[in-house]
Amino acid sequence: MPALVVFDCFGTVVTELTPMPEAPELARRLAAALELPAATAAAVIDDLIGTLWTALTDPAAEQPASRALLARVLDEHGVPADAAAVDRTLWHVMGPDDGRFRLCAPAAEAMVRTAAAGHTVRMVSTCYLPGDQMRRLLAGLGVPDVLDACLFSADGGPKKPDPRAFAAVGAGDFTRRVMVGDTPHNDIAPARELGWDTVQVDAAAPDFTPLHALLGI
Known part of the structure; x- marks a missing residue:
C-alpha cells in the first residue's frame, strides 16, 4: 500500500553550511x-x-x-x-543570499525514488521564511518537484515537535506514515509516539538506505 513519507527540511533535505547569522x-x-x-x-x-x-x-x-x-x-x-x-x-x-544552504543530493534522490514508487511525499519544516519564500528557496536549491504538500511553521501555527504539526502534515487517508528527519526530539520521537514509522538521518553522513528498505523500493 502506498505510504505518506514526510521529509524534514533543514538537516535532512537541505544542508546548512553555516549557522544562522547572529x-x-x-x-x-x-x-x-x-x-x-x-x-x-x-x-x-x-x-x-x-x-x-x-x-x-x-x-x-x-x-x-x-x-x-x-x-x-x-x-x-x-x-x-x-x-x-x-x-x-x-x-x-x-533568505539564502549568503549561500548558507545546499541541497543534500542523497535526500533528493530518495524523494524522487519514493515518489516514483507511488508514495506521497510531503515536507515539514521549522523555519523563518513563509511558505512561498521557502518554496522559492527549495526550487533555487534544486529540491525535486515531488512534494504533495508542505507545512512551514513560519506561516504561523503549531511546529515540531507539537503533535498538531504532525497531524496537519499527515492529514489524509493513509494506512502508513513515515517521518524522515535528523533530529531525535523534533522529528523522530514525536512521530513514533503517533505510531509513525521513522527513519533518522545523520546530517553529516546522510544515508537513505533504511528508507528504501522500509518502503521496499
Missing part, C-alpha cells in the same frame, strides 16, 4: 534592506528574534507568522513598510 549581522541586513539607522535595526531584530525564540523554545507554543510579526515589530518601532517591503526584507534578512 543578531548583529541580521540587524546589518535589516538596516540595508530598509535604510534604517543601525540602532533602530538592532532594536527591531532584538524584538523579532526574542518573540520567535520564546515560541520556538516552548514545544506547545504556536509560532507566529513571520510576515505579520515583522510588520507588527516594524510598526511598533515607527518604521513604515508595506507588504512588498516586508516580503523583500524577510528574504534579504533570512
Whole structure:
C-alpha cells in the first residue's frame, strides 16, 4: 500500500553550511534592506528574534507568522513598510543570499525514488521564511518537484515537535506514515509516539538506505 513519507527540511533535505547569522549581522541586513539607522535595526531584530525564540523554545507554543510579526515589530518601532517591503526584507534578512544552504543530493534522490514508487511525499519544516519564500528557496536549491504538500511553521501555527504539526502534515487517508528527519526530539520521537514509522538521518553522513528498505523500493 502506498505510504505518506514526510521529509524534514533543514538537516535532512537541505544542508546548512553555516549557522544562522547572529543578531548583529541580521540587524546589518535589516538596516540595508530598509535604510534604517543601525540602532533602530538592532532594536527591531532584538524584538523579532526574542518573540520567535520564546515560541520556538516552548514545544506547545504556536509560532507566529513571520510576515505579520515583522510588520507588527516594524510598526511598533515607527518604521513604515508595506507588504512588498516586508516580503523583500524577510528574504534579504533570512533568505539564502549568503549561500548558507545546499541541497543534500542523497535526500533528493530518495524523494524522487519514493515518489516514483507511488508514495506521497510531503515536507515539514521549522523555519523563518513563509511558505512561498521557502518554496522559492527549495526550487533555487534544486529540491525535486515531488512534494504533495508542505507545512512551514513560519506561516504561523503549531511546529515540531507539537503533535498538531504532525497531524496537519499527515492529514489524509493513509494506512502508513513515515517521518524522515535528523533530529531525535523534533522529528523522530514525536512521530513514533503517533505510531509513525521513522527513519533518522545523520546530517553529516546522510544515508537513505533504511528508507528504501522500509518502503521496499
